[in-house]
Amino acid sequence: MTTQIAVIGLGYVGLPLATLFHKSGYDVIGIDIDSRKIDCLEKGTSYLSDYSDEEVKQLTASKRFRFSSEFKKIETAHAIILCVPTPLRNHQDPDLSYLESAAQAMLPHLRHGQLVVLESSTFPGTTEEVLVPLLEKSGLKVGVDLFLGYSPERIDPGNLDYELEDIAKVVSGVTEACLHEVQAIYGKAFTSLVPVDNTRVAEMTKILENTQRLINISFMNEMSQICHELNIDIWQVIDAASTKPYGFTAYYPGPGIGGHCIPVDPLYLKWKANEQKLSTPFIDLAKKVNDEQPMYVVDRLEKALGSGKKTPSVLLVGLTYKKDVNDVRESVSIPVMEELIKRGWTVDYHDPFVKDITLQGKTYKGIQYDQQSLSSYDAAVILTDHSQIDYSSLIKGSSLLFDTRNCIKGTYDHVIRL
Ligand SMILES: NC(=O)c1ccc[n+]([C@@H]2O[C@H](COP(=O)([O-])OP(=O)(O)OC[C@H]3O[C@@H](n4cnc5c(N)ncnc54)[C@H](O)[C@@H]3O)[C@@H](O)[C@H]2O)c1
The missing domain is CATH 3.40.50.720 (NAD(P)-binding Rossmann-like Domain)
Structure with missing residues (x-):
């Protein structure tokens, strides 16, 4: 059976990433709560400036790509990649509500052996301090029953000089076993991986760059x-x-x-x-x-x-x-x-x-x-x-x-x- 990847959040980051995983031979399920995006995908029209209608049509015509607003679809996925927004609240402090609500919606559908990778930009510590306790509400223990990692997204929308797969991909895991799982999945899609010691290093790398x-x-x-x-x-x-x-x-x-x-x-x-x-x-x-x-x-x-x-x-x-x-x-x-x-x-x-x-x-x-x-x-x-x-x-x-x-x-x- 082909390995299945679910990408949650099909925006500037999620849709190109889902496309890359698809191109790399994976079965891909795209999940987004924005019905306008799902409508666009159904109609074969693009909502991203550097992604053509033709590319959307090609992707959605594939038997290996599906999209939905239902989190139930993640049940069959081997890996679940989170690409939801991380904006600021009015007082300029982190707004993790999108991440928290996506994780909450995943809980009833998580199963033993799955890998979850956060790609959203966020402060160092988010994966360990926010995601681990949230995901463990499922009854699955991170590092034992469930694998969890962080990989910062480095896409530069509008920049046609670099193919996404050729941008070195920093990868990390909450445990050694988690990192191993992340490398196994991402290694098939990206030309080069940059493994780092833990998720805090990977989170901080993105923040340092920006x-x-x-x-x-x-x-x-x-x-x-x-x-x-x-x-x-x-x-x-x-x-x-x-x-x-x-x-x-x-x-x-x-x-x-x-x-x-x-x-x-x-x-x-x-x-x-x-x-x-x-x-x-x-x-x-x-x-x-x-x-x-x-x-x-x-x-x-x-x-x-x-x-x-x-x-x-x-x-x-x-x-x-x-x-x-x-x-x-x-x-x-x-x-x-x-x-x-x-x-x-x-x-x-x-x-x-x-x-x-x-x-x-x-x-x-x-x-x-x-x-x-x-x-x-x-x-x-x-x-x-x-x-x-x-x-x-x-x-x-x-x-x-x-x-x-x-x-x-x-x-x-x-x-x-x-
Ligand atoms: N845009 C960039 O150039 C860029 C580059 C690198 C990193 N990032 C980071 O990647 C993350 C995503 O950014 P983006 O620009 O793709 O945002 P975006 O708003 O374009 O896309 C996010 C998508 O997530 C969906 N979403 C929100 N809550 C959801 C939920 N609970 N369940 C399912 N889907 C949900 C939204 O409907 C939206 O389609 C952010 O953390 C951002 O900082 C963005």
């Missing part, structure tokens, strides 16, 4: 503000510094870091560190700089427009948190748009991935633009550098173009950069 990014990009935002005041081109500085063959890694400034991971995961670590009475000054400062960056963009724009018009009109280009994805979670374009609206400006947006957006109860529809229609705006601001944006019209049609992503090459009098 915290390093938050801190370094925030630092570059600080550098770019200093460079602007000193009339120095930060982008040239970074390019020049990058020619050093060792000791320098390039990070780039921008309108702020958004998304479900980089601004969120470090706060999971902060929460855990604070619980141990440890402070996290680097994380705190990086968060502060990052939170302030959208307002810096707004202020720079206002300054560049001068005092001519009290309530200018502006076209924001790009609402998603990064290029070539359809994900607006934690996107810094949102606070930029909200602030401009608050200041009484007329704001339109263009984003090939976002049809409309509701802010404070009002729905805004994305617009198309051409060189001519751009002249009706006082300024355009590039917040996300999607590949399919018509940059040439933006350059030719805008009165003032603020490029926060350094995607306009060449020098133009009416183009300003961070």
